[in-house]
Amino acid sequence: VTASIVNDGTASPYRLVLASTETGSDGAITSIDFGDLAGSLTADAGTEITAENATLTVNGIDIVSQTNKVEDAIQGVTLTLTEVDSASLSLDRDTVAITKTIEKFVKAYNNLQENVSSLSSFDQDTDVTGTLLGESTLRSVQVQLRSVLSEGVGNGALGTLSDVGITLQLDGSLEIDEDALAEIVENQGGALSNFFAGLSLSEDGLADNLGDKLDNILKANGLLENRTNALEASVKRFDQRYDRVEEMIDATVDRYRTQFGQLDALISRMNSTSNYLTQQFEMMREIK
Numbered sequence: 122v123t124a125s126i127v128n129d130g131t132a133s134p135y136r137l138v139l140a141s142t143e144t145g146s147d148g149a150i151t152s153i154d155f156g157d158l159a160g161s162l163t164a165d166a167g168t169e170i171t172a173e174n175a176t177l178t179v180n181g182i183d184i185v186s187q188t189n190k191v192e193d194a195i196q197g198v199t200l201t202l203t204e205v206d207s208a209s210l211s212l213d214r215d216t217v218a219i220t221k222t223i224e225k226f227v228k229a230y231n232n233l234q235e236n237v238s239s240l241s242s243f244d245q246d247t248d249v250t251g252t253l254l255g256e257s258t259l260r261s262v263q264v265q266l267r268s269v270l271s272e273g274v275g276n277g278a279l280g281t282l283s284d285v286g287i288t289l290q291l292d293g294s295l296e297i298d299e300d301a302l303a304e305i306v307e308n309q310g311g312a313l314s315n316f317f318a319g320l321s322l323s324e325d326g327l328a329d330n331l332g333d334k335l336d337n338i339l340k341a342n343g344l345l346e347n348r349t350n351a352l353e354a355s356v357k358r359f360d361q362r363y364d365r366v367e368e369m370i371d372a373t374v375d376r377y378r379t380q381f382g383q384l385d386a387l388i389s390r391m392n393s394t395s396n397y398l399t400q401q402f403e404m405m406r407e408i409k
Contacts, residue, residue: 145174145187175202216306219313223302227287227295230266234293237263258348262338267293269330275320278312279305282327285313
């Protein structure tokens with residue numbers, strides 16, 4: 122509820138106007154408690170504008186809306202009501218936009234497959250390996266996504282990707298038969314929409330199935346996070362092991378330095394002794 126003061130130009134010009142911030146019958150102001158101000162207000166309060174719902178008829182069906190913005194009367198269409206009048210509405214399917222959307226989906230999936238192949242590749246000529254060669258988690262993600270694409274959906278007229286002109290290649294990529302897809306978009310638009318978006322809230326389409334699978338892969342404690350945590354733990358263990366080995370090497374080097382120092386001192390003493398003995402032997406020869 123909002124409140125404002127209005128000057129109506131009469132002898133007692135100022136009026137307190139209360140208005141609901143919501144439209145429709147659900148937004149009607151049914152009662153107001155003025156508290157201590159009740160005795161100070163002129164008792165001529167009344168309803169100037171009655172809260173009403175918007176009503177319209179679509180294809181002979183009466184529809185009631187709480188607002189002038191009607192979103193559910195026609196699927197995918199929002200009607201904005203501005204005045205009392207009749208109007209005709211003609212809808213055409215945007216086949217170009219639909220085709221481009223499907224092409225973007227195929228391109229995005231193929232890009233994913235290329236990245237997976239690159240990360241898990243091995244070049245026999247150069248012996249260069251992908252960063253994630255042999256990583257089972259990467260393979261698991263790839264298999265799960267391919268499974269969703271190959272299983273199909275629902276019981277509609279179109280149940281598999283091949284039904285809409287898209288085939289799964291041996292290398293895991295998707296390929297579009299442009300002529301077949303164009304025919305489906307033009308003549309079976311509703312079935313195509315059901316295939317990707319689902320027949321109802323209880324029957325998912327391909328997009329829903331892919332979304333659910335990706336959510337499971339990317340969610341907290343999901344496949345990727347668990348594997349990432351495991352790899353980070355392994356790296357931490359390797360770092361700790363490296364630190365221990367480095368400490369052992371430093372200790373060994375210090376020990377060798379001490380031993381070499383002692384050996385050097387011993388050699389010095391031996392040289393001194395050798396020189397002394399040599400001098401003594403020379404003196405003995407001179408005496409003889």
